[in-house]
Amino acid sequence: MDPVIDFLNNILWGYVLIYGLLAVGIYFTIRLGFIQFxxxxxxxxxxxxxxxxxxxxxxxxxxxxxxxxxxxxxxxxAGVAVALTLGGPGAIFWMWMVALxxxxxxxAESTLAQLYKVRNEDGDYRGGPAFYIARGLRQPWxxxxxxxFLILSFGLVFNAVQANSIADAVEAAFxxxxxxIGIALAALTAVVIFGGIRQxxxxxxxxxxxxxxxxxxxxxxxxxxxxxxxxxxxALIFRSAFGLExxxxxxxxxxxxxxxxxxxxxxxxNEAGMGSAPNIAAxxxxxxxxxxxxxxxxGLGVFIDTLLICTATALMILLSGVYxxxxxxxxxxxxxxxxxxxxxGAGIYFVAVAIFFFAFTSIIGNYSYAExxxxxxxxxxxxxxxxxxxxxxxMVIWGSLQSVRTVFNTADASMGLMATINLIAIxxxxxxxxxxxxxxxxxxxxxxxxxxxxxxxxxxxxxxxxTIWTRHGDxxxxxxx
Numbered sequence: 001m002d003p004v005i006d007f008l009n010n011i012l013w014g015y016v017l018i019y020g021l022l023a024v025g026i027y028f029t030i031r032l033g034f035i036q037f038x039x040x041x042x043x044x045x046x047x048x049x050x051x052x053x054x055x056x057x058x059x060x061x062x063x064x065x066x067x068x069x070x071x072x073x074x075x076x077x078a079g080v081a082v083a084l085t086l087g088g089p090g091a092i093f094w095m096w097m098v099a100l101x102x103x104x105x106x107x108a109e110s111t112l113a114q115l116y117k118v119r120n121e122d123g124d125y126r127g128g129p130a131f132y133i134a135r136g137l138r139q140p141w142x143x144x145x146x147x148x149f150l151i152l153s154f155g156l157v158f159n160a161v162q163a164n165s166i167a168d169a170v171e172a173a174f175x176x177x178x179x180x181i182g183i184a185l186a187a188l189t190a191v192v193i194f195g196g197i198r199q200x201x202x203x204x205x206x207x208x209x210x211x212x213x214x215x216x217x218x219x220x221x222x223x224x225x226x227x228x229x230x231x232x233x234x235a236l237i238f239r240s241a242f243g244l245e246x247x248x249x250x251x252x253x254x255x256x257x258x259x260x261x262x263x264x265x266x267x268x269x270n271e272a273g274m275g276s277a278p279n280i281a282a283x284x285x286x287x288x289x290x291x292x293x294x295x296x297x298x299g300l301g302v303f304i305d306t307l308l309i310c311t312a313t314a315l316m317i318l319l320s321g322v323y324x325x326x327x328x329x330x331x332x333x334x335x336x337x338x339x340x341x342x343x344x345g346a347g348i349y350f351v352a353v354a355i356f357f358f359a360f361t362s363i364i365g366n367y368s369y370a371e372x373x374x375x376x377x378x379x380x381x382x383x384x385x386x387x388x389x390x391x392x393x394x395m396v397i398w399g400s401l402q403s404v405r406t407v408f409n410t411a412d413a414s415m416g417l418m419a420t421i422n423l424i425a426i427x428x429x430x431x432x433x434x435x436x437x438x439x440x441x442x443x444x445x446x447x448x449x450x451x452x453x454x455x456x457x458x459x460x461x462x463x464x465x466x467t468i469w470t471r472h473g474d475x476x477x478x479x480x481x
Contacts, residue, residue: 005409012412012416013416016416017416018260021098021102021273021419021423025102028433032108032437035107043103043299044300046286046296060287062202062204063201067301068361069361070154070276070368071270071301071362071365072305074162074332075310077354077355078332080317080335081331082265083266088240088258089236089240090237090242091262093240093262094266097263099307102267102272106298109278110278110299113279115460115464116135116463116464125284126372127278129275130146130150131143132425136425143376144377147373149417150279151370151373153412154415156395157395157414158366159392162359163182163359164400166181166185172336172348182396182398185363185396186393189364190393203361207361214354218316218339223319229319241262265310270306273419275419281297288440289452291452292437316335316338332355363396370392
């Protein structure tokens with residue numbers, strides 16, 4: 001299978017997705033009138049909403065923290081180091097660029113997920129790309145295929161990858177055997193995921209902000225100490241991005257290497273367009289009660305993941321004095337060495353703890369996506385959920401013990417196919433996204449709280465669950481009256 005999987009990954013990640021994700025991001029940026037720049041502060045305002053009287057969903061903040069739990073993983077530490085090693089400092093500039101256009105893509109896919117969400121048998125909201133593919137495009141078979149790819153990659157194998165990163169980091173820092181790390185991690189994961197998506201949201205709402213703030217606090221300390229060097233570092237990033245800095249230390253390809261590695265690592269980290277975050281975006285009760293507001297929440301997630309956390313890692317490495325382009329030391333080890341240079345021997349322990357939190361929250365966030373996929377496939381009853389949860393725990397223990405190339409490459413191929421289906425779907429439904437966006441900001445301009453009204457979208461009749469929106473729309477109109 002290796003040659004087949006490698007060929008598929010080469011096509012998907014070497015051509016289709018690298019250029020496709022960028023092109024789709026640019027397309028939505030232009031078509032939506034540069035929404036992520038013109039309405040940047042609205043992206044923050046919509047996070048503050050509450051669930052009010054609607055208990056079928058989670059709050060916008062919880063949806064943001066669960067999506068960040070999945071997005072912010074080892075890619076923010078090890079992935080940035082790899083991008084710097086293979087692409088030079090210029091790779092960071094291209095990570096920024098892919099995140100800025102990716103904010104529009106994330107907005108579009110999560111807006112659609114909100115619009116086409118449904119209630120499950122317990123009355124809770126569920127949705128995601130599989131639902132807008134089946135309902136919006138009338139292609140349920142393609143939605144089923146998407147769900148299977150998502151369960152394989154995010155639900156199972158990527159959780160083994162995250163567990164592997166935790167086991168490596170904890171073993172290096174504290175000398176604990178990997179088997180015991182895997183068992184302890186599986187037990188901790190079980191406590192959270194057996195509580196379902198609501199329990200995951202409650203844990204993420206506490207752990208993710210703490211995790212991000214602690215990491216950014218260390219980064220701010222480093223920036224303050226090295227403030228005089230910051231202009232030079234930013235100049236180096238910009239010069240390298242455009243091939244104006246001589247290549248050194250084994251880096252070949254100049255601007256092409258910087259662009260390729262920056263774009264690839266940026267996409268892996270923020271997941272914009274992959275079709276993953278929309279699965280939790282659909283579970284939220286948006287406030288204002290309009291699909292566009294949850295789209296903006298998830299667009300903000302891309303900004304936090306890449307523009308803040310990935311940038312923090314990059315600057316700490318570049319300011320450490322231990323970075324040499326093309327060096328053999330890369331990934332987690334390079335990040336640990338950089339932190340040790342800044343805060344002494346505690347650096348290796350800090351990175352191990354950071355990786356634990358980043359990777360653990362990715363595991364529970366990824367599982368929440370798989371639960372949505374099970375709902376679409378009609379397998380979200382108690383037996384299906386128990387089998388899925390046991391599978392996740394087994395992959396966590398297995399992943400902590402070993403790294404098997406074929407399995408991980410299969411997950412990459414699965415995610416690549418999943419993302420390709422999602423990109424085609426959101427492009428086909430881009431007219432709906434555009435209309436929703438215009439409607440939201442028209443109401444804002446008129447001084448009203450935006451509310452989605454079924455009556456303004458006759459073309460969606462029979463495609464969306466009108467009861468989800470009509471009830472709130474009526475309440476919103478009564479309040480305005």
